[in-house]
Amino acid sequence: MPRFLTVLDVDSTLIEDEVIELLAEAAGSHAEVSAITERAMAGELDFAESLRARVATLAGLPVAVFADATARVRVTPGVPELIAGLHAHGSVIGVVSGGFHEVLDPLAEQLGLDYWRANRLDVAEGRLTGRVSGPIVDAAGKASALREWAADAGVDLAHTVAVGDGANDLQMMAAAALSVAFNAKPRVRDQADVVVDRCDLSQVLPLMGLRG
């Protein structure tokens, strides 16, 4: 049995929410942000530009919104089973997000993920500035993360799986040996090797010959 690396997208894959929308609710910009998210995930907008436009609407929010958003996140059914199933065979799991470390870090630690990477929100004097801090994790960044983690874990690229729902997951899905569209946008479903429509991420285990 080979060791696998499975890499998941976060928003609408590892979790049922879009974290930026949870933050936008606190900013009163939810309608605007969710319209941009929808267009970005359908591949109609450049991801980095769309992220900057959405983050700009969060300017002035206190950092307490991170804890509020973390508490409201709903983990997708089957995630604990997927993680346990991979770990039982010495395999590893990472998640890579166009969302934010501030909300992902506590979740990743609680779930026992092996790798995670996301964007960071710029903060000054306890409030969001409306800017992203550092390089943006975009479609190319997601594919790089998968390759780096495979090398780090000593897993051959032939034993990698990428799972996502949006257009910015397509590059990492192309980099992986097996790509899985999970409750995905039409463009992602069309390009994936496998489509999973049941809202249960443990369905990914049998694709690797593993049991839940």
Ligand SMILES: [Mg+2]
């Ligand atoms: Mg997503």
